[in-house]
Amino acid sequence: MWKQISKKLEPFQYTVWTEFTPLAIKNKAINLGQGFPGFPCPDFVKESLADATNSNENQYSRPQGVPALVEEIARHYGKKHNRVINPMTEVAVTEGATEGLLSAFLSMVDTGDEVVIIDPSFDLYVPQTILAGGIPKLVSLIPPEAGQTKWGVDFEKLEQAFNEKTRVFVINTPHNPLGKMFSSEELQKIAQILEKWPNVAIISDEVYEHIAFNENKHLSLCDFSNLWERTATFSSAGKIFSVTGWKIGWAVGGPEIMRKISTSHLWTTFCSNTTCQGAVARSLRMADNPYMGFPDYYQWIANQYSRKKEILYEILSNTKKFKIEPMEPEGGFFLLGRVNPNDIDPKYLANGSPDFAFCRWMTENLKICAIPCSAFFSPQSKHLGHNFVRFALCKDYSEYEAVARILN
Numbered sequence: 195m196w197k198q199i200s201k202k203l204e205p206f207q208y209t210v211w212t213e214f215t216p217l218a219i220k221n222k223a224i225n226l227g228q229g230f231p232g233f234p235c236p237d238f239v240k241e242s243l244a245d246a247t248n249s250n251e252n253q254y255s256r257p258q259g260v261p262a263l264v265e266e267i268a269r270h271y272g273k274k275h276n277r278v279i280n281p282m283t284e285v286a287v288t289e290g291a292t293e294g295l296l297s298a299f300l301s302m303v304d305t306g307d308e309v310v311i312i313d314p315s316f317d318l319y320v321p322q323t324i325l326a327g328g329i330p331k332l333v334s335l336i337p338p339e340a341g342q343t344k345w346g347v348d349f350e351k352l353e354q355a356f357n358e359k360t361r362v363f364v365i366n367t368p369h370n371p372l373g374k375m376f377s378s379e380e381l382q383k384i385a386q387i388l389e390k391w392p393n394v395a396i397i398s399d400e401v402y403e404h405i406a407f408n409e410n411k412h413l414s415l416c417d418f419s420n421l422w423e424r425t426a427t428f429s430s431a432g433k434i435f436s437v438t439g440w441k442i443g444w445a446v447g448g449p450e451i452m453r454k455i456s457t458s459h460l461w462t463t464f465c466s467n468t469t470c471q472g473a474v475a476r477s478l479r480m481a482d483n484p485y486m487g488f489p490d491y492y493q494w495i496a497n498q499y500s501r502k503k504e505i506l507y508e509i510l511s512n513t514k515k516f517k518i519e520p521m522e523p524e525g526g527f528f529l530l531g532r533v534n535p536n537d538i539d540p541k542y543l544a545n546g547s548p549d550f551a552f553c554r555w556m557t558e559n560l561k562i563c564a565i566p567c568s569a570f571f572s573p574q575s576k577h578l579g580h581n582f583v584r585f586a587l588c589k590d591y592s593e594y595e596a597v598a599r600i601l602n
């Protein structure tokens with residue numbers, strides 16, 4: 195009996211990361227799978243951590259975040275959202291966005307409450323909703339036609355998903371895994387639906403906020419229809435400064451919704467890593483300075499991702515090793531490819547869906563790891579993900595050169 199995992203966790207013992215990262219290591223494959231940067235963080239970020247350590251910022255912190263960090267966050271997002279943000283009441287620092295999301299679900303959802311989630315979704319939202327006692331209501335995006343890249347919103351279906359039991363709506367832009375960025379028209383229409391449901395809280399996961407390609411501009415749902423008060427908008431230092439292992443995330447939003455998240459945080463981790471919070475506070479301050487010939491650090495990092503997207507798109511467009519249709523992402527850390535599983539060793543197809551078969555085959559045979567997209571789709575729409583695989587853009591240039599040597 196003691197060996198049995200709790201019933202709550204029983205359905206959630208597998209993650210795509212715990213299969214594919216070890217598979218990449220075992221096969222000495224280039225890991226374009228899990229989205230952690232393959233290059234070092236900037237020197238000013240390293241120096242910030244050294245400074246925080248040398249300043250003895252080592253003990254438990256204020257649970258909602260150390261004052262220096264919440265002040266920097268309030269300053270940064272005040273500019274972005276064009277409003278005065280109270281650092282003490284409108285910011286919640288969390289142990290990465292992951293724990294922040296869990297704290298949000300735990301504090302907003304009671305048993306039997308419904309959570310409307312756009313499908314596909316980053317793999318945390320559904321398990322965390324269920325662990326909080328909630329019922330996920332998934333609304334499928336409309337997949338692009340062959341040769342197209344745009345995933346559309348079915349507003350009618352979205353509207354139908356809401357009812358008196360709905361407590362939370364979840365959106366993610368730029369989207370993981372699709373690379374979709376919700377446009378102003380889409381956010382406007384979503385906001386109009388939310389206006390009809392004033393008791394619904396909103397979780398907007400914007401951890402890839404700084405990575406937008408071409409003419410695309412990152413927009414936040416909280417800036418539409420006065421949704422600020424009831425929206426928790428998440429971001430993560432892991433993504434901004436390429437330090438995913440530091441696990442420093444945060445949410446900004448109205449005082450009531452922040453109070454809920456911080457209350458829940460008291461019972462998950464109590465507070466986040468103090469030294470890393472100090473380092474992120476310093477880094478946010480320095481990120482506004484000119485960097486590597488760019489007006490600020492954010493424009494430099496966005497440019498790096500844009501170049502890597504172009505390099506990877508080119509490599510995949512020119513490969514003769516398998517048929518793939520690379521899809522131009524609008525933003526975020528990932529590029530999807532539409533694959534044809536008929537190209538691969540049929541023995542892989544015997545076990546699992548075509549995208550899983552393709553990624554296992556590519557990792558073991560070509561020594562390149564990518565992530566099967568159906569992992570992000572709900573059971574009812576899994577088939578929509580079966581021909582898509584996800585490649586990370588957050589790796590080192592040398593890793594893309596190595597991929598080119600294999601594929602081109």
Ligand code: PMP
Pocket residue numbers: 229289290291292293316366370399401429430431432433438441442443
């Ligand atoms: N949301 C999305 C969409 C992500 O891709 C990630 C990446 N892990 C997270 C949240 C979690 O962020 P963190 O690493 O700060 O926990």
Ligand code: GLN
Pocket residue numbers: 211227228229230370
């Ligand atoms: N966000 C990362 C990705 O999508 C991985 C997150 C994780 O390992 N939990 O690749």
